[in-house]
Amino acid sequence: MADLEIVDLERFQRDFVQEVIARADAHEEGALREDELTQVFIEYLVDIGEIEDAEISYHQARGVKANGFYVSEDGDRLDLFVTDARLTEALESVTKTDVDTAFKRVRSFLEKALDGYHKSLEEASDGYDMAWAIWSSRRDLVSARLFLVTDGLTKIEAIEDFRIGEIEISHHVWDLRRLYRADVSNAGHEPIKVNFEDLTGQPLRCLAVPQTSEKYRCFMSMLTGQTIVDLYLRHGPRLLERNVRSFLQLRGDVNKGIRKTIQEESDMFVAYNNGLSIVVRGVTGEENGIDNFEISSTDDFQIVNGGQTTGSIYRAATKDKYDISKIFIPVKITEITGTEYVDEVAPKISLFANSQNKVNKADFTSNDPFHVKLEEVSRKTWAPPKRGLQKQTRWFFERARGQYLDSKTREGTPARQKAWEAINPRRQMFTKTDLGKFENAWSQLPQIVARGAQKSFLYFMAKLDERGGIEVDEEYFRRLVAKAILFKETERIVTRQKFGGYRSQIVAYSLALLSHCTAQRVDLEEIWESQDLPEALAAFIEEITVLAHKHITNAPNGQNIGEWCKKDLCWERFRETELDVPEAISKGLSSRPANRLKKGTHTADAPSSEEAALIDAMAHVPADTWFGISSWAKETHNLQGWQRSLSFSLGHLASQGRKPSRKQAVQGQKILSEAQSLGFAVNQEDA
Template sequence: MSQDCLRELQQEVSIRAAATADFTESAFGDVVTGYLEEAGLIDGFEACNFKHRGMRIDGFYFNIEDEATLDLFIFDFRAKDTVETLTRTESEQIFKRAESFFEKALTARFVDGLEVAQPAYSLALATLEQADQIRRVRFILVTDAQLSDRLQTIPPRREAHREWVYRIWDINAICSLVTTGEPEEIDIDFANMFGTTLPCLPANQGADKVTSYLTVIPGAWLATIYDRFGGRLLEQNVRTFLQTRGKVNRGIQKTILEDPGMFFSFNNGISATASEAEVEIVKGVGQLRRVRRLQIVNGGQTTATIFNVTKRFKDASVDQISVQMKLSVINADLVDEIVPKISEYSNTQNRINDADLFASHPFHVRLEGIAGRLPAPAIGGSQIQTYWFYERARGQYVNQQAYLTKGKKSEFQIKFPRNQVITKTDLAKVMITFQRKPEIVSRGAQKNFKEFADFIGTRDAWKAKQESFNEGWYKDAVAKMIVFRTAERLVQEAPWYAQGYRANVVTYSIALIAEKLASMNRELDVNRIWAKQAIGDGLREELLRVGEKVLQRIVAAANENNVSNVTEWCKRQPCWMDLKSYVAVSISPALEGELLSKSEATQERRDERLKQRITNDIEAQVHVQKQGGAYWKRMLAWAENSAEITPTDIDILRIASQLPRKIPSGPQSLRLLRVEEKALADAFKP
């Protein structure tokens, strides 16, 4: 698998490097850290290319508030035709360079010697200023080599009052992450890890799909497991919608620090799932020895807060902390089906409407369908019809090619070029940028996707106006994606760009232009961009002009506001307010020709909504007729005994039960779909 995956990864890196004019090694890091952040395996990533006298850093991320942690990234991209092996000696040499940078950054002399405009200065200064708060440094090596047999783990070590932790993402872990969504299974052997088993009580023994246990897990154990696996311990949708690695709860923290004896009484505990559990009976008592594919589906904040206390508070102890745990062991072939449901139902207080915009949410399904049937306009005289690929589930693009022959795989890649792949997090980043919220985009993929999910789900955009998400909306989204990716390349190639803060410059520059257009009741002509699959010269020139001003201002404003880390400044609302007052957007004659009036754009959207409404009617009628009259007759019998179904819906069911002699209209068919949804949720048996 590694060899095929290596070629796929190299192709993706080459396309990313060409699209953004980035160095190949930087593009490699950008691609892989994007996967890691999307999966909730890292909190974020800020590029920072620095090499000097035995030191090297390729990126960083501060998570001081929740985990008292600084992540330092180093890339090892070999770009060879075959998979090479990373030896222990090589890894030690690479890590030594990052360690040297960190140690130097703790000295004022080193910081003062760096150029202020460089991201390395911002990183070093922030490290120096927050040195007392940094309790853990994670050195993260990302490589396209595979680990040698002697290099599976590197034990952590203590330096002064800090813990130094090492993590290597090799080609095997990367490939597993891309294709399955996880780099490795979370397999916990309690006996080996903690020296003893965990007493447990069986709950619903004999159930077909799920076997449950009740147990109490020591807080120190939970912190150790979380330290080892991080955000991966949280079920995927919990990671996304409860903010990646679980936010620290101040109330839980206060109880641990001030009244640990009451923790068990005050806390609701956690819910977890596993695909297998080894339980022994010792003197009549169940003993949980081992679990496979462990995932926490409820209690992410509890887990993260216990871990946080062990890292942030030097004298704090969690030895008195015990946490009740409900463990559901699910048949392996049903894990992917049942775990998201348990996650959804376990998190009702925090839940976003429509099951938190999971990959199966109808919004994603519709976009995937439109992408698959709507070809992109051919450009440059090409006769080849290509499509954009909307990846509603991670790894979908790669997995759809996994079992194709070489010829079929080539056809697939011609039809769906890799540079026309859009992930959910890509889409969220672009749409929130154009909603003029660049400070949220700057907070990272997970927090930004949460904002996008709120827009679609909690704020009822989908439920209220499903017909708004149509081919026109899709073209608009792709056009904005083209704007965003073009801006990335323009900034990367600009003579004023100094290899830092590109992500911030891009989102703020686009948002500033969008803000100016909104104040003028104007919009970009997205249909023009869609037709050309490229932006016009006017927009190109303004993106460059504004981008230079943005870069200058975010560095200056961070300094003026005594924020050592420029990327941290970019996450704050005052940064956005400051840029709106300092950076003026100009509408040149060339850019003027690339715009529409608000009324023109509104009319186009209205026309697209009407088309989608008709499409919805047709699709509903097709579904109703496909189910057949006998199906609807059985549902009619069920509905007549249900208090939830209205008399109008019962009348429509009577019509449907007479298929094919009588056929419900489009609007009637849409109502039938809603009735069907209620019926199936209420245990109706078709």
């Protein structure tokens, strides 16, 4: 390494280790630093597009070890992690023996898991869920990637892949040098270099499109189905990092149609399929006649449109064993000719080209205005001091990875850094995925939180897009921080309970039930002002956590607990829990004014018989109920603005004895149902 890189790497190592230690120490009961190191690595690898997601799941026994895992939604790909934690003040070398030993242990865990290792483990242990997930996917698995993550430095260049039955096993070493280089790369991810001569034995013959802009040049060509399979086997979902939907599963009609074509009419694939759009940042090759070009290799290879096609061909060949010898895919390769144009052009190509499935604005999150505004508000909003203290602090929203440490480092001297950290405590830093957990748990979606940080966050962004956005101001930020305090304090309560596992699920389900049984009327402003939970509320949450633990660990029909928590039915049954809200809590709930207006008469337009019945049903809902929903929704920030207004209008109509219109009745029914699902108490006679 160059001397300059050594200096930067040493700085990166110090910051990395300090982040791991700070995160571990931020837990009231402390946490395994090795777990936190694994978690930080996973977050980096998600950010740079190397993996989709992963769960921390530590297990070690004689000859076996694993620290985390991820099974793709359709069960055909496994990522399994093993950690070599050093956490020293200076960079350390990880020997070949250390690497070989780590991989031997994680391979042994995989082999045992495939043979039913979970049956010998305690069900409450993290290792049980990990082993069970692997065992339950054993018939679907096509490939498994074994990751060694370490904060040391290795010199291993390559490890030979092998197979376990039909499963192809590959090895991936991520040491601190590799993580540093990926993190500081201009593209924000580790670029994929594709050498067509190595991949297929010859350069890729293309038609060169006349260049009309300095921003890009374009080539048209064809790839074989086997080339697509080989590319995906080598690089996995990283190929699709810039694709707005990344890696879609075989669920939509388009994906099913692609699979059917491969199975029944593979010779018609070119005619039926729109092909792939590929973006690269460098092309090596030579002209071969007028407008003809032969590409030998490309840098930063990304499929920005064609995730369905790529995934479908890969699964057809590896999982379904279909013949893909007649599959050819038309491709458009766009070379972005200037680094400054990558983030401008590539997302637009992806957005405009992706027309086969609906694309939400929520799919583009890195510079989403919502996050930019939230970051801005977090930097200027001071939190009140805790009881008995005088010093005010801030809650630091980390929109992009590393912002917290970067801001601290810019303070210069150790004394100034210490002063900055006193104002911006590490325990008050939260990320985009944290945000998703806070919001989804309080929105009574614990089953979504249980599906993993990335899925939870993307679900929140999708719902945000459907809702038409949220006005991010200081009021929204205060309420968000109150939810963060609720979440973090509930984590501490669950840790103290020593349930033995499933902390994240217990926390999500406990807060969802609290939100439901109080109709989301917990005074969030009071929590913000005190920066803590009232004693009565903390005691009530502790009571709920016992119920949550009992519920999720008694999965019906012997289901796996982790999978049970991800199901809607799990929440639907827990939501039925009879729970009396203590008087000390109910007194502090936000009130709902009962507005009363004089009644009158009105006739509705002529509807169908079904519509007439619905109109009559909505007309029988008392005005006080509609006014209550409108007031409750405003206090709790539920429903959209037009829904709150419609609730008030429906109340006004009811108070005058007038029936709603056809459209008002339809929307009113949805509003009533949504309010009830979130805990708003409606008199059964009213509904």
